[in-house]
Amino acid sequence: MNSATGTEQEQRSFAEEALRLGGKTEEEARRMGAVDKADEQVESLFAARYQTANSPVHKAVWEGKVPLDLFAAPPLAESAPCDAAMERSIEVMRRRRNNKTIFDENKKVSAETIAELGQAGYWGMLIDPHYGGQGAPFARFARFLTRMGLIDATTAALASVHGCIGAVDPLRTFGTAEQKNRLLPVLASGKKVSGFALTEPAAGSDLTALKTVAVPAGDDYEITGEKLFITNAIPNRAIGLVVMLEGKPAVFIAELPERENEQFQIFRYGLWALKHTYNNGLRFNRFRIPKANLLKPPTGDGLTIAYHGLNLGRLSLCASAAANMRVFLANMLPWAEFRKTYGQPISSRELVKRRIARLAGLIAGADALVAWGGWLIDQGYRGELECIVAKIFGSEAQKEAAIELFMKTHGGRSFLHGHLFGDNVHEYLAPCIYEGEGEMLGMAFFKSLVKEHGRQFFEPIGKRLQEVGIKHFNPINPLHLWKLRHELTAYSKWSIGKKFAWADTQTVPGMDRRLADHVAFALHIFPEHAKELSGALRKHQLRLADRQCRMAELSLRVQDTVVMLVTAMWAHTQKKEIAIASADILCQDLHRKLTGQRPSDAYFRDVNRLADLILGGGFEELAQVPREEILMKY
Numbered sequence: 001m002n003s004a005t006g007t008e009q010e011q012r013s014f015a016e017e018a019l020r021l022g023g024k025t026e027e028e029a030r031r032m033g034a035v036d037k038a039d040e041q042v043e044s045l046f047a048a049r050y051q052t053a054n055s056p057v058h059k060a061v062w063e064g065k066v067p068l069d070l071f072a073a074p075p076l077a078e079s080a081p082c083d084a085a086m087e088r089s090i091e092v093m094r095r096r097r098n099n100k101t102i103f104d105e106n107k108k109v110s111a112e113t114i115a116e117l118g119q120a121g122y123w124g125m126l127i128d129p130h131y132g133g134q135g136a137p138f139a140r141f142a143r144f145l146t147r148m149g150l151i152d153a154t155t156a157a158l159a160s161v162h163g164c165i166g167a168v169d170p171l172r173t174f175g176t177a178e179q180k181n182r183l184l185p186v187l188a189s190g191k192k193v194s195g196f197a198l199t200e201p202a203a204g205s206d207l208t209a210l211k212t213v214a215v216p217a218g219d220d221y222e223i224t225g226e227k228l229f230i231t232n233a234i235p236n237r238a239i240g241l242v243v244m245l246e247g248k249p250a251v252f253i254a255e256l257p258e259r260e261n262e263q264f265q266i267f268r269y270g271l272w273a274l275k276h277t278y279n280n281g282l283r284f285n286r287f288r289i290p291k292a293n294l295l296k297p298p299t300g301d302g303l304t305i306a307y308h309g310l311n312l313g314r315l316s317l318c319a320s321a322a323a324n325m326r327v328f329l330a331n332m333l334p335w336a337e338f339r340k341t342y343g344q345p346i347s348s349r350e351l352v353k354r355r356i357a358r359l360a361g362l363i364a365g366a367d368a369l370v371a372w373g374g375w376l377i378d379q380g381y382r383g384e385l386e387c388i389v390a391k392i393f394g395s396e397a398q399k400e401a402a403i404e405l406f407m408k409t410h411g412g413r414s415f416l417h418g419h420l421f422g423d424n425v426h427e428y429l430a431p432c433i434y435e436g437e438g439e440m441l442g443m444a445f446f447k448s449l450v451k452e453h454g455r456q457f458f459e460p461i462g463k464r465l466q467e468v469g470i471k472h473f474n475p476i477n478p479l480h481l482w483k484l485r486h487e488l489t490a491y492s493k494w495s496i497g498k499k500f501a502w503a504d505t506q507t508v509p510g511m512d513r514r515l516a517d518h519v520a521f522a523l524h525i526f527p528e529h530a531k532e533l534s535g536a537l538r539k540h541q542l543r544l545a546d547r548q549c550r551m552a553e554l555s556l557r558v559q560d561t562v563v564m565l566v567t568a569m570w571a572h573t574q575k576k577e578i579a580i581a582s583a584d585i586l587c588q589d590l591h592r593k594l595t596g597q598r599p600s601d602a603y604f605r606d607v608n609r610l611a612d613l614i615l616g617g618g619f620e621e622l623a624q625v626p627r628e629e630i631l632m633k634y
């Protein structure tokens with residue numbers, strides 16, 4: 001490896017090189033390099049101005065001036081052609097919920113529910129009207145998912161599985177005209193609802209370990225291998241299936257047969273999460289798929305396709321979390337007012353009020369990220385960094401809300417059969433794992449964020465070190481400094497420029513004082529993040545890949561600042577006290593997390609005030625959220 005030629009050296013990615021010098025095996029370096037390459041290929045599908053290096057988060061960190069206009073989504077259009085199908089779908093689900101007919105005898109979303117939603121236009125939301133769909137802009141679809149999620153979380157999740165990570169997005173984005181004409185109408189009508197089969201027993205976080213293979217056989221390919229944890233994987237579904245073809249990942253649209261047979265088998269296991277839909281393993285043994293169902297991206301391979309849909313799925317996941325957290329809040333309030341201890345309802349206690357206020361803050365954050373991310377996707381941005389922030393925030397907020405806020409407030413009743421928490425706790429936790437476990441994604445966020453900076457300043461230093469044969473750079477050795485003078489000068493200029501840069505003092509006209517303070521703080525801290533990130537690259541150099549805890553920590557700091565800015569900017573556009581006060585609480589929490597300060601009495605007063613507003617009916621939207629019966633009334 002050390003004897004690599006110049007060309008080979010240039011072809012090696014930053015991560016690959018980092019792993020190599022970090023003492024990793026050649027095999028590990030090669031596999032990480034493959035993941036990096038897939039990521040770069042997704043990038044090249046987007047026009048330069050929409051790529052990660054030009055994304056709002058990247059610019060905010062590295063460019064010295066935060067592009068505030070890219071952090072505030074304009075309000076959605078008053079109406080759109082897809083609205084009628086959305087209203088029909090909501091009506092179907094409301095009726096079915098009231099009649100208790102969403103699920104079948106196995107407690108899974110029933111075939112009748114799926115068919116009726118098909119007639120309403122639900123499964124075609126993201127599909128162009130030309131193919132029988134509704135052509136919903138993504139931002140509108142995401143907001144609609146939150147509404148659907150209030151009625152039934154599983155049905156909302158299925159729309160995301162089908163439309164984002166399932167067969168719809170791969171076909172819309174990468175299908176040929178023939179494939180779209182043949183397959184999209186079936187998917188739009190709901191005759192076939194789809195899923196996505198990527199994970200295998202040995203390949204979850206590590207996608208380079210995929211083993212399922214496709215081998216040409218006449219007009220078909222024969223697929224052999226095993227998939228695990230696949231949502232919506234039952235006979236007669238259409239599945240975006242990731243396999244290895246000629247040593248590279250590829251995606252087929254697999255139309256699963258109506259019955260299991262020798263070539264195609266489902267293996268079932270008990271799974272607590274997503275209990276109202278099917279999640280199964282798939283076994284293929286020379287299972288035939290027509291060659292016509294192979295998707296061919298213009299650049300890259302099957303992982304390019306997978307990564308594209310995952311971005312949309314991650315935003316949808318945050319939209320679902322926004323729904324679940326509304327359900328928590330709507331069900332916490334009547335309970336907290338009903339439950340009296342020591343002669344007073346617990347809703348009058350500060351500890352409980354803090355939970356109510358924190359929950360409202362988390363809802364504001366999730367709503368803000370969904371509106372922002374959806375808008376960016378509709379603008380044409382790749383949105384990788386932004387969707388990761390939404391996924392991690394949404395899933396972690398939902399987990400915290402479920403356990404720290406909802407469960408604790410409901411006390412022992414949380415664990416009764418029939419209680420929302422006890423019955424659904426796994427539903428609330430699983431999003432932290434699927435579509436990328438949070439900390440793994442956090443590291444991916446870090447890597448994407450520092451890639452360009454590393455390329456610009458650290459790669460030239462690395463190459464030069466190799467050219468002049470310095471194995472261990474010593475910053476006080478004059479000979480080393482001389483040999484690297486050009487490369488080090490370029491980096492020093494950047495570093496000094498950052499040190500003496502003018503403060504970013506932009507303001508948003510007419511913004512509430514509370515929000516303006518948070519925006520000012522975010523503008524102040526983004527350049528600090530650039531210095532922290534660059535400092536980590538400088539300190540750990542190519543061994544940074546082993547400093548996972550540092551990467552995760554730095555990643556989360558940037559993510560927290562992004563959430564803060566997006567939430568404050570969103571609340572400003574809402575022009576409602578409830579949105580502003582909720583956003584303010586979340587932003588104050590994030591501010592303390594970023595600075596390590598203790599909460600002040602003023603903060604506790606703000607918390608009380610917001611909780612009182614909510615208890616007084618100030619969160620008007622909650623009126624539409626279905627409420628569960630209070631259990632064990634006395």
Ligand SMILES: Cc1cc2nc3c(=O)[nH]c(=O)nc-3n(C[C@H](O)[C@H](O)[C@H](O)COP(=O)(O)OP(=O)(O)OC[C@H]3O[C@@H](n4cnc5c(N)ncnc54)[C@H](O)[C@@H]3O)c2cc1C
Nearest residue numbers: 196197198199204205206229230231273430434435436437
């Ligand atoms: C309810 C549910 C629904 C799902 N639906 C689908 C679906 O529809 N389609 C599909 O393809 N998949 C699906 N999945 C699979 C899901 O995407 C994977 O579970 C997830 O990607 C993690 O993979 P894994 O479970 O194999 O974890 P593993 O790869 O076994 O990893 C376990 C943990 O180890 C840690 N870890 C792993 N590698 C590293 C590393 N290099 N450095 C540091 N830490 C590491 C991480 O914390 C990780 O979470 C679903 C899963 C669940 C639970």
